[in-house]
Amino acid sequence: DGGITQSPKYLFRKEGQNVTLSCEQNLNHDAMYWYRQDPGQGLRLIYYSQIVNDFQKGDIAEGYSVSREKKESFPLTVTSAQKNPTAFYLCASSPPVAGSGQETQYFGPGTRLLVL
Amino acid sequence: AQSVTQLGSHVSVSEGALVLLRCNYSSSVPPYLFWYVQYPNQGLQLLLKYTSAATLVKGINGFEAEFKKSETSFHLTKPSAHMSDAAEYFCAVSSNTGKLIFGQGTTLQVKP
Numbered sequence: 001d002g003g004i005t006q007s008p009k010y011l012f013r014k015e016g017q018n019v020t021l022s023c024e025q026n027l028n029h030d031a032m033y034w035y036r037q038d039p040g041q042g043l044r045l046i047y048y049s050q051i052v053n054d055f056q057k058g059d060i061a062e063g064y065s066v067s068r069e070k071k072e073s074f075p076l077t078v079t080s081a082q083k084n085p086t087a088f089y090l091c092a093s094s095p096p097v098a099g100s101g102q103e104t105q106y107f108g109p110g111t112r113l114l115v116l
Numbered sequence: 117a118q119s120v121t122q123l124g125s126h127v128s129v130s131e132g133a134l135v136l137l138r139c140n141y142s143s144s145v146p147p148y149l150f151w152y153v154q155y156p157n158q159g160l161q162l163l164l165k166y167t168s169a170a171t172l173v174k175g176i177n178g179f180e181a182e183f184k185k186s187e188t189s190f191h192l193t194k195p196s197a198h199m200s201d202a203a204e205y206f207c208a209v210s211s212n213t214g215k216l217i218f219g220q221g222t223t224l225q226v227k228p
Binding site: 004006031033040041042043044045048050058088090092094103104105106107108109110112 | 125150152157158159160161162165206210214215216218219220221
Protein backbone atom coordinates (compact mmCIF):
# COMPACT_ATOMS: atom_id res chain seq x y z
CA ASP A 1 0.00 0.00 0.00
CA GLY A 2 1.41 3.37 -1.01
CA GLY A 3 1.06 6.29 1.31
CA ILE A 4 2.54 8.72 3.79
CA THR A 5 3.31 7.73 7.35
CA GLN A 6 3.96 10.07 10.22
CA SER A 7 5.26 9.09 13.61
CA PRO A 8 4.65 9.32 16.42
CA LYS A 9 0.92 10.06 16.54
CA TYR A 10 1.41 12.03 19.79
CA LEU A 11 4.62 13.63 20.97
CA PHE A 12 5.42 15.41 24.21
CA ARG A 13 8.10 18.03 24.51
CA LYS A 14 9.76 19.33 27.63
CA GLU A 15 11.06 22.87 28.00
CA GLY A 16 14.32 23.39 26.15
CA GLN A 17 14.09 20.12 24.29
CA ASN A 18 14.38 19.51 20.57
CA VAL A 19 12.02 16.91 19.14
CA THR A 20 11.90 15.33 15.69
CA LEU A 21 8.78 14.36 13.79
CA SER A 22 9.10 11.65 11.20
CA CYS A 23 7.54 11.69 7.72
CA GLU A 24 8.03 8.87 5.23
CA GLN A 25 6.40 8.32 1.83
CA ASN A 26 6.56 5.43 -0.60
CA LEU A 27 4.71 7.20 -3.42
CA ASN A 28 7.91 8.10 -5.26
CA HIS A 29 6.97 11.78 -4.96
CA ASP A 30 9.65 14.42 -5.45
CA ALA A 31 8.11 17.21 -3.39
CA MET A 32 7.39 17.09 0.33
CA TYR A 33 5.89 19.64 2.69
CA TRP A 34 5.42 20.33 6.39
CA TYR A 35 2.41 22.25 7.68
CA ARG A 36 1.35 23.40 11.10
CA GLN A 37 -2.35 23.44 11.96
CA ASP A 38 -3.81 25.51 14.78
CA PRO A 39 -7.54 25.81 15.52
CA GLY A 40 -9.19 28.46 13.36
CA GLN A 41 -6.01 29.23 11.41
CA GLY A 42 -6.03 26.66 8.67
CA LEU A 43 -2.71 25.17 7.59
CA ARG A 44 0.49 27.17 7.48
CA LEU A 45 3.55 26.06 5.53
CA ILE A 46 6.71 25.51 7.58
CA TYR A 47 9.19 24.07 5.07
CA TYR A 48 9.05 22.38 1.72
CA SER A 49 11.42 20.41 -0.46
CA GLN A 50 11.09 19.86 -4.19
CA ILE A 51 14.12 17.62 -4.56
CA VAL A 52 16.56 15.64 -2.44
CA ASN A 53 19.19 17.71 -0.62
CA ASP A 54 17.26 20.94 -1.20
CA PHE A 55 14.56 22.65 0.85
CA GLN A 56 13.05 26.12 1.29
CA LYS A 57 11.50 28.01 4.16
CA GLY A 58 7.76 28.44 4.18
CA ASP A 59 5.77 31.12 5.94
CA ILE A 60 6.56 30.12 9.54
CA ALA A 61 10.01 28.47 9.49
CA GLU A 62 11.42 30.13 12.60
CA GLY A 63 12.11 27.60 15.35
CA TYR A 64 12.01 24.63 12.97
CA SER A 65 14.59 22.75 10.90
CA VAL A 66 14.39 20.00 8.27
CA SER A 67 16.60 17.71 6.21
CA ARG A 68 16.02 15.87 2.94
CA GLU A 69 18.76 13.28 2.59
CA LYS A 70 16.49 10.69 0.98
CA LYS A 71 13.62 11.06 -1.45
CA GLU A 72 11.21 9.17 0.80
CA SER A 73 11.99 10.95 4.08
CA PHE A 74 11.53 14.54 5.28
CA PRO A 75 11.93 14.80 9.08
CA LEU A 76 11.00 17.99 10.92
CA THR A 77 12.80 19.10 14.07
CA VAL A 78 11.00 21.44 16.44
CA THR A 79 13.78 23.25 18.26
CA SER A 80 13.78 24.89 21.66
CA ALA A 81 13.62 28.24 19.85
CA GLN A 82 10.00 27.52 18.92
CA LYS A 83 8.22 28.99 21.93
CA ASN A 84 4.71 27.87 21.08
CA PRO A 85 5.07 24.42 19.53
CA THR A 86 1.73 22.94 20.60
CA ALA A 87 -0.09 22.15 17.35
CA PHE A 88 -1.05 19.44 14.88
CA TYR A 89 1.70 18.86 12.33
CA LEU A 90 0.92 17.53 8.88
CA CYS A 91 3.30 16.22 6.27
CA ALA A 92 2.37 16.07 2.59
CA SER A 93 3.92 15.04 -0.69
CA SER A 94 3.15 15.65 -4.35
CA PRO A 95 4.16 14.01 -7.62
CA PRO A 96 6.55 15.63 -10.09
CA VAL A 97 4.49 17.94 -12.29
CA ALA A 98 7.10 20.61 -11.85
CA GLY A 99 6.14 24.24 -12.10
CA SER A 100 2.52 23.70 -13.08
CA GLY A 101 0.77 24.20 -9.77
CA GLN A 102 -1.67 21.44 -10.61
CA GLU A 103 -0.04 18.93 -8.33
CA THR A 104 -2.27 17.31 -5.76
CA GLN A 105 -0.76 17.16 -2.32
CA TYR A 106 -1.33 13.94 -0.40
CA PHE A 107 -1.33 14.17 3.37
CA GLY A 108 -0.17 11.95 6.17
CA PRO A 109 -2.25 11.30 9.31
CA GLY A 110 -0.49 13.96 11.37
CA THR A 111 1.43 14.23 14.63
CA ARG A 112 0.04 16.12 17.61
CA LEU A 113 2.76 17.85 19.60
CA LEU A 114 2.09 18.81 23.20
CA VAL A 115 4.28 20.65 25.67
CA LEU A 116 4.74 19.25 29.18
CA ALA B 117 -0.05 37.41 -3.89
CA GLN B 118 -2.63 34.66 -3.63
CA SER B 119 -5.13 34.22 -0.84
CA VAL B 120 -8.24 32.26 0.04
CA THR B 121 -11.20 33.31 2.16
CA GLN B 122 -13.73 30.83 3.45
CA LEU B 123 -16.92 32.54 4.55
CA GLY B 124 -18.28 31.03 7.73
CA SER B 125 -16.09 29.11 10.15
CA HIS B 126 -19.05 26.92 11.13
CA VAL B 127 -21.96 25.75 8.99
CA SER B 128 -24.82 23.66 10.33
CA VAL B 129 -27.34 21.80 8.15
CA SER B 130 -29.94 19.14 8.69
CA GLU B 131 -29.45 15.67 7.29
CA GLY B 132 -30.77 15.63 3.72
CA ALA B 133 -30.41 19.39 3.25
CA LEU B 134 -28.22 21.18 0.73
CA VAL B 135 -24.62 21.76 1.75
CA LEU B 136 -23.01 25.02 0.57
CA LEU B 137 -19.50 25.94 1.73
CA ARG B 138 -18.18 29.22 0.39
CA CYS B 139 -14.69 29.96 -0.90
CA ASN B 140 -13.39 33.10 -2.56
CA TYR B 141 -9.88 33.43 -3.87
CA SER B 142 -7.48 36.12 -4.94
CA SER B 143 -4.88 35.36 -7.57
CA SER B 144 -2.92 37.37 -10.13
CA VAL B 145 -2.57 34.32 -12.38
CA PRO B 146 -5.10 31.70 -13.47
CA PRO B 147 -5.63 29.70 -10.30
CA TYR B 148 -5.65 26.04 -9.54
CA LEU B 149 -8.13 25.43 -6.74
CA PHE B 150 -8.65 22.56 -4.35
CA TRP B 151 -11.12 21.40 -1.71
CA TYR B 152 -9.90 19.07 1.04
CA VAL B 153 -11.80 17.39 3.89
CA GLN B 154 -10.40 16.60 7.31
CA TYR B 155 -12.01 14.26 9.83
CA PRO B 156 -11.05 14.68 13.50
CA ASN B 157 -7.41 13.95 14.27
CA GLN B 158 -6.70 12.85 10.72
CA GLY B 159 -4.86 14.20 7.70
CA LEU B 160 -6.48 15.96 4.76
CA GLN B 161 -8.15 14.10 1.91
CA LEU B 162 -8.67 15.62 -1.53
CA LEU B 163 -12.33 16.11 -2.45
CA LEU B 164 -11.83 17.75 -5.84
CA LYS B 165 -9.66 20.17 -7.77
CA TYR B 166 -10.05 22.73 -10.54
CA THR B 167 -7.30 22.89 -13.15
CA SER B 168 -9.10 24.85 -15.91
CA ALA B 169 -10.43 21.84 -17.83
CA ALA B 170 -14.06 22.40 -16.80
CA THR B 171 -15.70 24.99 -14.57
CA LEU B 172 -17.96 22.46 -12.84
CA VAL B 173 -15.86 19.92 -11.01
CA LYS B 174 -17.23 16.72 -9.53
CA GLY B 175 -15.49 15.11 -6.62
CA ILE B 176 -15.81 12.22 -4.24
CA ASN B 177 -18.73 11.54 -1.89
CA GLY B 178 -21.20 13.47 -4.08
CA PHE B 179 -19.52 16.86 -3.71
CA GLU B 180 -19.02 19.30 -6.55
CA ALA B 181 -17.72 22.83 -6.97
CA GLU B 182 -18.13 25.48 -9.65
CA PHE B 183 -15.35 27.84 -10.65
CA LYS B 184 -16.72 31.35 -11.31
CA LYS B 185 -14.01 33.69 -12.53
CA SER B 186 -16.25 36.77 -12.50
CA GLU B 187 -17.03 36.20 -8.83
CA THR B 188 -13.56 34.79 -7.92
CA SER B 189 -15.41 31.96 -6.21
CA PHE B 190 -15.13 28.21 -5.92
CA HIS B 191 -18.01 27.18 -3.66
CA LEU B 192 -18.46 23.56 -2.61
CA THR B 193 -21.92 21.98 -2.74
CA LYS B 194 -23.66 18.70 -2.08
CA PRO B 195 -27.40 18.23 -2.75
CA SER B 196 -28.14 16.13 0.32
CA ALA B 197 -26.08 16.06 3.50
CA HIS B 198 -25.27 12.81 5.29
CA MET B 199 -24.22 12.48 8.90
CA SER B 200 -20.86 11.18 7.65
CA ASP B 201 -20.19 14.56 5.96
CA ALA B 202 -19.56 16.19 9.33
CA ALA B 203 -15.93 17.30 9.16
CA GLU B 204 -13.73 20.33 8.52
CA TYR B 205 -13.37 21.51 4.94
CA PHE B 206 -10.50 23.51 3.49
CA CYS B 207 -10.31 25.45 0.26
CA ALA B 208 -6.83 26.06 -1.17
CA VAL B 209 -5.23 27.85 -4.10
CA SER B 210 -1.99 26.73 -5.69
CA SER B 211 0.90 28.86 -6.83
CA ASN B 212 2.86 27.88 -9.91
CA THR B 213 5.57 26.48 -7.64
CA GLY B 214 3.14 23.97 -6.22
CA LYS B 215 2.75 25.63 -2.84
CA LEU B 216 -0.79 25.59 -1.47
CA ILE B 217 -2.36 28.54 0.32
CA PHE B 218 -5.20 27.38 2.54
CA GLY B 219 -8.30 29.09 3.81
CA GLN B 220 -9.05 29.00 7.51
CA GLY B 221 -11.45 26.09 7.21
CA THR B 222 -15.18 25.56 7.67
CA THR B 223 -16.54 23.07 10.15
CA LEU B 224 -19.66 21.35 8.84
CA GLN B 225 -22.14 20.08 11.40
CA VAL B 226 -24.95 17.77 10.23
CA LYS B 227 -27.97 17.52 12.48
CA PRO B 228 -30.22 14.44 12.45
